[in-house]
Amino acid sequence: MTEPIGPIDASRVPRYAGIATFARLPRIEEVERADIAVVGVPFDSGVSFRPGARFGPSHVREASRLLRPYNPAQDVSPFAEAQVVDAGDIAVNPFDLQEAVQDVERAARDLSGRAQRIVTIGGDHTIALPLLRAVHALHGPVAVLHFDAHLDTWDTYFGAPITHGTPFRRASEEGLIDLTASCHVGTRGPLYAKQDLEDDERLGFSIVTSEFVEEHGVEAAIERMRARIGDRPLYISIDIDVLDPAHAPGTGTPEAGGLTSRELLRMVRSLADRDVVGADVVEVAPAYDHAQLTAVAASHVVYELVTLMAARIGRERAAG
Numbered sequence: 056m057t058e059p060i061g062p063i064d065a066s067r068v069p070r071y072a073g074i075a076t077f078a079r080l081p082r083i084e085e086v087e088r089a090d091i092a093v094v095g096v097p098f099d100s101g102v103s104f105r106p107g108a109r110f111g112p113s114h115v116r117e118a119s120r121l122l123r124p125y126n127p128a129q130d131v132s133p134f135a136e137a138q139v140v141d142a143g144d145i146a147v148n149p150f151d152l153q154e155a156v157q158d159v160e161r162a163a164r165d166l167s168g169r170a171q172r173i174v175t176i177g178g179d180h181t182i183a184l185p186l187l188r189a190v191h192a193l194h195g196p197v198a199v200l201h202f203d204a205h206l207d208t209w210d211t212y213f214g215a216p217i218t219h220g221t222p223f224r225r226a227s228e229e230g231l232i233d234l235t236a237s238c239h240v241g242t243r244g245p246l247y248a249k250q251d252l253e254d255d256e257r258l259g260f261s262i263v264t265s266e267f268v269e270e271h272g273v274e275a276a277i278e279r280m281r282a283r284i285g286d287r288p289l290y291i292s293i294d295i296d297v298l299d300p301a302h303a304p305g306t307g308t309p310e311a312g313g314l315t316s317r318e319l320l321r322m323v324r325s326l327a328d329r330d331v332v333g334a335d336v337v338e339v340a341p342a343y344d345h346a347q348l349t350a351v352a353a354s355h356v357v358y359e360l361v362t363l364m365a366a367r368i369g370r371e372r373a374a375g
């Protein structure tokens with residue numbers, strides 16, 4: 056195997072110079088083969104409140120310029136273990152939701168032919184539905200670990216079945232998710248009715264709430280979520296609003312009382328022994344961000360996800 060092409064060396068070319076790819080990695084067109092692709096979906100036509108997540112991918116890329124090649128928390132150099140690339144943005148129709156989700160699914164399936172694992176930067180949470188459709192086509196029903204302030208298992212808004220509040224309802228109905236092994240983490244805040252929780256439970260999800268984390272601590276929360284997901288192929292969907300608005304103000308539907316970025320990073324790192332087949336980080340809306348707080352958090356979360364995948368690829372390669 057030829058050595059992976061890593062990021063631009065920040066000791067030779069200042070990290071604030073040049074056009075931003077994720078972590079200053081090569082673009083997919085610049086490599087012969089790729090293992091992991093980071094791809095953007097600049098789309099926010101599914102939001103119920105503040106718009107702006109369509110600008111999320113470029114904002115996260117800008118903040119990701121400061122990432123470095125060695126991840127001490129996982130003791131892994133992700134860009135040396137695997138060829139990680141930036142696959143650019145998926146161009147989707149902002150005026151037609153049905154067509155947009157088809158655009159995302161088609162592009163994700165095409166990209167899966169070039170890179171075995173994909174981390175997507177949203178975009179609003181609507182995109183988890185077509186991304187799960189693409190993952191399902193390859194792996195069958197996957198365990199889903201869903202970090203979010205919200206359940207996102209609501210039925211419809213204004214009669215519309217495809218919105219950022221409904222992706223996991225639709226994905227459950229379509230059989231894309233292994234509902235014996237799926238879990239929301241970090242949910243909190245007001246709901247429409249108690250029925251929302253009953254519906255969610257009936258679909259098959261279990262929940263580790265933000266209040267649980269406060270009461271019992273991060274380690275107990277990690278234990279719960281790991282027991283729930285087992286060791287099946289895992290899809291991780293991270294709505295940045297799982298973080299407290301103090302850590303991630305730049306998002307469309309903020310809720311008080313969320314996780315710290317330190318807690319979220321630790322939870323993600325705890326999955327180093329699992330088979331993460333795909334992931335997304337969504338709902339970064341730069342217009343409400345300050346000092347890149349949200350984008351810095353999101354770029355580090357993407358980095359940890361890439362590290363999980365790269366370490367696994369490295370281990371598989373070493374084992375032959």
Ligand SMILES: N=C(N)NCCCC(=O)O
Pocket residue numbers: 103104180205207219220294296307308338
């Ligand atoms: N997926 C996110 N971020 N939010 C869903 C909120 C749906 C609502 O407005 O009730």
Ligand SMILES: [Zn+2]
Pocket residue numbers: 203204205294296297308338
């Ligand atoms: Zn949310």
Ligand SMILES: [Zn+2]
Pocket residue numbers: 180203205207219294338
């Ligand atoms: Zn969400």
